[in-house]
Amino acid sequence: MPAKPDRRLTIRFTPEEYAEIAAKAGSQPVSSFLRETVLCDAASRRKSRTPAPIKDHGALAQVLALLGTHALTTTFKSAARAAENGTFVPDELTEASIATGLDALQELKSVLMRALGVTER
Secondary structure (H helix, E strand, O other), X not given: OXXXXXXXXXXXXXXXXXXXXXXXXXXXXXXXXXXXXXXXXXXXXXXXXXXXXXOOHHHHHHHHHHHHHOHHHHHHHHHHHHHHXXXXXXXXXXXXXXXHHHHHHHHHHHHHHHHHOOOOO
C-alpha cells in the first residue's frame, strides 16, 4: 500500500464544458489530460499502467482457439464431468493420453510465448 493513499477529486462540468475538455484531450483520457494540464511536470512522475505486452495478436488468437477446441480441453472437461458424477476411473488415463496432453500443452506454450514475444529457453 502506498505511504499516502490516492485522493479523489470530483468536479462537475456542463455538457458544453465537458465536450470542450474532451475535444482538447483528443484520444487521451480526460483525467490524464486534466492532470497533465494542471500539474505539468508532476504528472509525468506518476507511474502509468502499461498494457500487457502482446507482440503477435494472431498467435494469441490461435492460443485462445486451441484452448477452446483442443482435444486436451475436451479430455479435461470429460474427466471433470466424470469426477462430478462419481464415475471417474483413474485407469482410463493411459500413458498415451497423458503424452498427448503434454504435447498439447507444449504446443500451447510455444504459441503463447510467441504471442507475448518471449524467447523460449
